[in-house]
Amino acid sequence: MTEQKQSRLAVVAGNFDKQEFEVQNEEISFEKYLEEVYKNPALIRSAYQRLWDMIKSHGTSEFKKYRKTFVHYNFFDDLDCPIFGLEETLNELCQFIRGAAGGYGTEKRVLLLHGPVGSAKSTICRVIKKGLERYSETQEGKWYSFKWVDLPTGGDDGIYTSKEDACPMHEDPLKLIPQNIRNDMLVELNEIWVDQNKGDERIYSLKADGNLDPRCQLFMDKLLKKYKGDWHQVVHNHIVVVRKTYSESRRMGIATFQPKDEKNQDATELTGDINYAKLPHFGTDSDPRAFNFDGEFCVGNRGVIEFIEMLKLAQEFLYDLLGASQERQIKPKKFAQVDVDLVLIGHTNNPEYEKLKGNLSMEALRDRTVRVDVPYLLSWSEEQKVLEQDYNPQKIRQHIAPHTIQIAALWSILTRLENDNENKLSLVDKAKLYDGASLSGWTEDSVKEMRAKFPEEGMTTGISARYVQDKISNCLSSRTDYINPFMVLNELKEGLNHSSLISDAEDKAYFSTCVDLAQKELDEILKAEVQKALVGDEDAIKRLCSNYIDNLMAYINDVKVQNPFTNADQEPDERLMRSIEEKIEIPEQNADDFRREIAAFMGNLSHEEKTFHWDSNPLLKKALERKLFEDTKDHIKLSALHTTGASVVDEDLQAKIDAVKQRLVENYGYNQQSATDILDYVGSIFSRGDTAE
Numbered sequence: 024m025t026e027q028k029q030s031r032l033a034v035v036a037g038n039f040d041k042q043e044f045e046v047q048n049e050e051i052s053f054e055k056y057l058e059e060v061y062k063n064p065a066l067i068r069s070a071y072q073r074l075w076d077m078i079k080s081h082g083t084s085e086f087k088k089y090r091k092t093f094v095h096y097n098f099f100d101d102l103d104c105p106i107f108g109l110e111e112t113l114n115e116l117c118q119f120i121r122g123a124a125g126g127y128g129t130e131k132r133v134l135l136l137h138g139p140v141g142s143a144k145s146t147i148c149r150v151i152k153k154g155l156e157r158y159s160e161t162q163e164g165k166w167y168s169f170k171w172v173d174l175p176t177g178g179d180d181g182i183y184t185s186k187e188d189a190c191p192m193h194e195d196p197l198k199l200i201p202q203n204i205r206n207d208m209l210v211e212l213n214e215i216w217v218d219q220n221k222g223d224e225r226i227y228s229l230k231a232d233g234n235l236d237p238r239c240q241l242f243m244d245k246l247l248k249k250y251k252g253d254w255h256q257v258v259h260n261h262i263v264v265v266r267k268t269y270s271e272s273r274r275m276g277i278a279t280f281q282p283k284d285e286k287n288q289d290a291t292e293l294t295g296d297i298n299y300a301k302l303p304h305f306g307t308d309s310d311p312r313a314f315n316f317d318g319e320f321c322v323g324n325r326g327v328i329e330f331i332e333m334l335k336l337a338q339e340f341l342y343d344l345l346g347a348s349q350e351r352q353i354k355p356k357k358f359a360q361v362d363v364d365l366v367l368i369g370h371t372n373n374p375e376y377e378k379l380k381g382n383l384s385m386e387a388l389r390d391r392t393v394r395v396d397v398p399y400l401l402s403w404s405e406e407q408k409v410l411e412q413d414y415n416p417q418k419i420r421q422h423i424a425p426h427t428i429q430i431a432a433l434w435s436i437l438t439r440l441e442n443d444n445e446n447k448l449s450l451v452d453k454a455k456l457y458d459g460a461s462l463s464g465w466t467e468d469s470v471k472e473m474r475a476k477f478p479e480e481g482m483t484t485g486i487s488a489r490y491v492q493d494k495i496s497n498c499l500s501s502r503t504d505y506i507n508p509f510m511v512l513n514e515l516k517e518g519l520n521h522s523s524l525i526s527d528a529e530d531k532a533y534f535s536t537c538v539d540l541a542q543k544e545l546d547e548i549l550k551a552e553v554q555k556a557l558v559g560d561e562d563a564i565k566r567l568c569s570n571y572i573d574n575l576m577a578y579i580n581d582v583k584v585q586n587p588f589t590n591a592d593q594e595p596d597e598r599l600m601r602s603i604e605e606k607i608e609i610p611e612q613n614a615d616d617f618r619r620e621i622a623a624f625m626g627n628l629s630h631e632e633k634t635f636h637w638d639s640n641p642l643l644k645k646a647l648e649r650k651l652f653e654d655t656k657d658h659i660k661l662s663a664l665h666t667t668g669a670s671v672v673d674e675d676l677q678a679k680i681d682a683v684k685q686r687l688v689e690n691y692g693y694n695q696q697s698a699t700d701i702l703d704y705v706g707s708i709f710s711r712g713d714t715a716e
Contacts, residue, residue, distance in 0.1 A: 047160060049266040056167060056196050056264040064216040066167060067197055067231050070325055070366045073166065074151070075124035075227075077158040078117060086110070089471040101150050105412065106143055108405025115395050116147070123366075125227040129393060133348045135333065136370035138397035140524070141487025144370035147397065148329045151368070152269075152277050155326065159268040159276075166325065168193035169264050171242055175249070182245050183312060184304060189265070190239055191316035192324040192363075193276065196264050197231045199243065201254075205231055233351075233362030236321075237311035269326055276326030278319040282335040293343050294318040294355040309357040316361075320353045324363050333369030334379050341388055344369075348391045370397075373483060398481030399439050400488075403458040407432035409488050414495060422505035424697035425552075430508045430545045431491050434515055437537035439485025441477045450537070451544050461639055463620060467631060486525075486534065494518050507697050508545055509704070512538055546708065553705045554652040556686040564651050568637035570596075571603055571647070572625075575618050606649035607642055 051059070060066050068076065081098040093114050099106045106113065116134070123130035136144040158164035170189040175182045197205060213229055220226045234240060243257065250256040271277040280293065289296075295318040297308045305313040319328055320343070330336065330344075346352050348367055352360040371379075376394075379385055400406045410428045436454045443453060456462055456470050474480075494514040498506040516538045519531045555564075574595040577584040583592035601614065609617045621643060625635045638644040680702065687698040 047266065047268055051264050053169070053196060053199070053258040053262045053264055060197065060212065061215065064212040064219070064229055065163075066165070067195055067212070067229055068166075069124070069130070069230060070327065070364045071120060071123035071130050072227055072229075073158075073164065074155065074327070074366055075117075075120050077154055077164060078120065080158070080163060089467055089474075098154060099147075099150060101154070104146060104150050104153070105408075106146060106150060107408045108400040108402045109143060109147075109397065112395060112397050113147075119393055119395065120366075126230070131349050131351065132391055132393045133333075133344055133367045133369055133388075135376075135392045135394045136368065136397050137373065137376050137394050138370075139399060139482060139485070139487065140372055141489045142397045142399050142481075144397045145331070148368055148370065152271055152327060152329065155269045155277065156271070166267055167196060167264050168267050168325075169196040169199070169262050171239070171261050172263050173261055174242070180249065182242060184301060188238075188242075190236070192236045192321045192361075193267055194236060194239070194324065195231055196262070198233065198235050199239075199258055199262065202232070202234070233364075236316055236361055237355075237358050238314070238316065241311050274317075274322045276323065278323030278326070278328040279331065280319045280328065280336075281331035282337075282340075290339050290343060291356065292318055293320050293340065294353050295321055296356070311358065314355065314358070316355065318353075318355070320347060320363055320365065323365055325365075327366040327368060330367070330369035332371060332375070334371040334375035338385070341385065345387055345391060396482065399435075399485050401436060401439060401454075401457045401481050403433055403436050403454050405458075406435050406488065410491060410495070413492060414499075419499065421499055421502060422694045422697060424505060424507035424694075424701070425692045426545060426548055427506060427508040427511055428495075429548075430541050431495060431511050431515070433544060434512070434537055434541040435486055435488060435491050437540055438534050439481050441480055441484065443473060443476070446473070449540075451540055455641075460641070461624065461628065461633075463624065463640065463642055466627065490518070490522060490524070491515065505694060505697055507700055509700075512542055512545070549701055549705050550708065551648055552687075552691060553683070553702065554648060556683045556691065558651055564647055565637050567603075567651055568643070568647055571600060571643075572621075574600055575621060579618060579622050603646045603650045606653065607646040609646075 056066075065076070078096055078098045081096065081100075083097065084095045085092055086095055087093070088110070093110050094117070095110060096113055096117055099109075099113055116136075119129050119132075119134055122128065123132075136147060138144055155164075159166060168190050170187055171183075172187050174186050174188065176184065176186055197208075200208065209229060209231060216229055217226060235243060242261075246257045246261055247254060267275060269276040271279065295314060295316045298313050298315045301313045302308060307313070322328075334341075343353065344367065346354060346360070347363060347365060350360070351363055351365070353363050354360055379389060400409065407429055410432055414423055414428055433451070433454060436457070437450050440450055440453055440457075442450060448456075452462060453473075456465055457474070495506075495511055497514050497518075498510045502510070516535055519525055519534055525531055525534065558564075574584055578595040578597075578600070584595050585591070586593050600618070601611070604614055604617060621640060624640050628635050628639065633639075637647060684695070684698045684702060687693045687701065688695060693701065
């Protein structure tokens, strides 16, 4: 047993990367650090500059939305915690960071993420913090601080209680150099920096302003006195430069602060407090050696500090933000202003933000705050991605029937939308438009106008993804085999009466109506899917669409169409076109208008650099599906799929049903039980005579 334990220990020890540990905890002399800085000036970047370079290092791509060009930042596609559908928000966020890195003014502001509960404000902060941790472990993202060594400890020459002391605010070693000498060095370093980044028109300038923290300044002053002003002797004998890596758990360059009960709040949590154990040794509470510079501002120096629910903080805490943002300084008790280099990020919900707007005494804070809205998603497919990251086969053992997550996501989106009665647009169609679908009579510009018409959608209306996640979790916890969309919709509806966030009766009624709308859309999806499974040929509808479009374009342009078999030119197939158009009740006298409408629709897609597919136009999609089903429906009656309660099923019919079920399993992702449920449900619809669809 002992040998086995030793063997396992050896395996663990063998997997520990000692060399990587030494790299991450590198210690060098101050002289070598200066040499490294002249080789790589990026070592002295500010917190915002390092953050911007981290985001930029993952690459970008451009995309267009509502005729406006946006930049997609790959950094936020984090595999562990991806952010979906917030491109506009992330563009605004990165624009703020880019401006702060360039020293254009936003580095003196507090970045305030504002939005409803569960809109990914905390997620954005978490991704930034985790990204910084990983980035600082790379060669490109490394940074350094310093520690004091061989400090005199005894007798009249004693400076401190121990021989070593790390810089409490992990400041840049360059700050050990007096500011006037440092300024000349920065001119040289910036010339090297620009030369290394030729071709980058947006390169920022490097700075290293400010004084040492009080304790390090005291050590420097006393040691300079000891060495009679020989600064070189001080840094040579008493300074070791140490590589640092960001770590929230180890409180290194990443700080997080959240509000507490007002009676328990203490401003020293931000700036540090007296070290009462050392107070008797140094005699006064104004001696920096008897002070712990371990407040969140000190911990987050040269990195980032996140203020959770920032506007719930007591006002004295918010006042501390004023100096930390505008002057880039903090005021520890009993000491002068201390310079800091911080990325200040707070987040808040709308009620607290409205209170801030109405509080005249906090006008200074509002003036130093840049608000970035983080709304709920209004894109159906993006909301689906949010849910899928938690409920996928790699994480969930139970089978989740197809369309379960899709319909849950649709319900979320519907709750966040407002009815547009003027355009007589259904809520579901509105959700499809917002998701980029093409509907007849709607252009990208008209969708943009509608979005502008309802600016509060996603900000003050709707349900967060957390509510949906809770209801899906309830379904999964009560079923050990599988869940389907009917179970989730039922859970969503029943949960409305028990949610602590939904108290308004009108909201409950509206959200309940959204469940019904999602159910109707699910019916359409399932009927179309079962019909496709009955046909059994996925390419058939594409061929039908291609044939229809070829004949339609020939008809509009008054030209012949080539027969695919004989290659002979012939008139457009009017019979084929009418057989499809009749499925959506297009009368013969309106056929020309419909065909021109489809041709114009295709032209608009081409102008917007989009590709036309058989399902791009909802009306044509419905017509093609009905036509294809009409051609193949004689294979089996849909009402026969509803077999619940039947005592005897014809063997031939059962074989056909089993074949359809198998296609649902193999081609559409169902398991045997969920496929049976879907077939029985769709069969019940048709057995009630609902065959018009």
